[in-house]
Amino acid sequence: MSTGFFGDIDPIPFEGPDSRNPMAFRHYDPDQMVMGKRMEDHLRFAVCYWHNFVWPGTDPFGGQTFDRPWFPANNMELSRHKADVAFEMFSLLRAPYFTFHDFDVKPDHDSFADNHRDLMEMRDIFAAKMQATGVKLLWGTANMFSNRRFMAGAATNPNPDVFAYAGALVKSCMEVTHSLDGENYVLWGGREGYETLLNTDLAQEDAQMGRFLNMVVEHKHKIGFTGQILIEPKPQEPTKHQYDFDVATVYGFLKRHGLENEVTVNIEQGHAILAGHTFEHEIATAAALGIFGSIDINRNDYQSGWDTDQFPNSVSEVALTYYYILQNGGFGAGGTNFDAKLRRQSIEPDDLLMAHIGGMDICAQALKAAAAMIEEGTLPDFVRDRYAGWQSAEAQAMLAGERSLDDLSARVLAEDLQPQPVSGRQEYLENIVNRYI
Missing domain, CATH: 3.20.20.150 (Divalent-metal-dependent TIM barrel enzymes)
Incomplete structure (x- = not known):
């Protein structure tokens, strides 16, 4: 029953993106x-x-x-x-x-x-x-x-x-x-x-x-x-x-x-x-x-x-x-x-x-x-791949508390580890987001 406060406005319909009706949804379609x-x-x-x-x-x-x-x-x-x-x-x-x-x-x-x-x-x-x-x-x-x-x-x-x-x-x-x-x-x-x-x-x-x-x-x-x-x-x-x-x-x-x-x-x-x-x-x-x-x-x-x-x-x-x-x-x-x-x-x-x-x-x-x-899948795949190294047995052992700082130091010296930086590709990922906006 109408209170009269909103006049004679009907329930708001979905009319699609081409609608120019201010009392209609252009994108919100509840059943989509x-x-x-x-x-x-x-x-x-x-x-x-x-x-x-x-x-x-x-x-x-x-x-x-x-x-x-x-x-x-x-x-x-x-x-x-x-x-x-x-x-x-x-x-x-x-x-x-x-x-x-x-x-x-x-x-x-x-x-x-x-x-x-x-x-x-x-x-x-x-x-x-x-x-x-x-x-x-x-x-x-x-x-x-x-x-x-x-x-x-x-x-x-x-x-x-x-x-x-x-x-x-x-x-x-x-x-x-x-x-x-x-x-x-x-x-x-x-x-x-x-x-x-x-x-x-x-x-x-x-x-x-x-x-x-x-x-x-x-x-x-x-x-x-x-x-x-x-x-x-x-x-x-x-x-x-x-x-x-x-x-x-x-x-x-x-x-x-x-x-x-x-x-x-x-x-x-x-x-x-x-x-x-x-x-x-x-x-x-x-x-x-x-x-x-x-x-x-x-x-x-x-x-x-x-x-x-x-x-x-x-x-x-x-x-x-x-x-x-x-x-x-x-x-x-x-x-x-x-x-x-x-x-x-x-x-x-x-x-x-x-x-x-x-x-x-x-x-x-x-x-x-x-x-x-x-x-x-590009964004979630990129993040997963970026951290993929942490799935290795050695990385999991570090996370599980099975390695000490002494262990880490010994491994770095024994393997002559010289890790190199990898691009985070921030701008590339921002461009992907903007593709959908």
């Missing part, structure tokens, strides 16, 4: 087969609740620019209307999944009991809408950064009562996610970090965060939730330094607290850039460490030093994203969540649709390019 799998099943698109239906268009120097009929959503009537519009949008885009924070979908009360009551009501509303539309939940998460009680962190807060409150929030939101058959649960430590070392005990806060995450994992198993627990790395903003700086930092934290086999990562392109990495670096690192889970797709403005959360618009950037995801066997339970928002001057309702149409088309083009690179 790519490497033996439907495109929809490869990409697993999700539309987020927060940027689309909560953010009012503010920035550090300006106030609200979006005029939405459910703002300020400070009562359940407006929250229900917001849900009506959200699921209409998911259906128009034919998006298979959505994502949300508890804070996004209901009023925010001082009382935990009131917040829990309203979240349970929205859970039931979501369940009915999911059944009616077929839209599924990719993941849920708890907002533990917006309210002033979290100004010094949630799990890492110096006040143990805030730690306890955060634990209650996660319990509530994880159970809602589980009841809605969510496929993952995400923790984003928006304020798990520090502003100054002068008032921070790093060892204490690391111990708190480690115990908190272990409690989350323990509760996952207690309630029978089979989805992934995901951490979303981010280096800074809003804090000066966040403890989940990047994938490698998160892996070190997981190992330190015995969680490397329990928790994976949800990697965002904009956060990777803030950490001084490329998106594909973070994905490849997570895959190599065995903790790759899911992605938030967006981009940053390279002239701004903060997280601008723009919709992807470059096939060349996104193609390598999917190349490394496909090389790792695909998403599994993860997916492509559009953690992206309109520019504050894009104020019309159909701007929400066109932004996602463009982003979904970019991802579809990038997926096809990545699949072609893998199917041709």
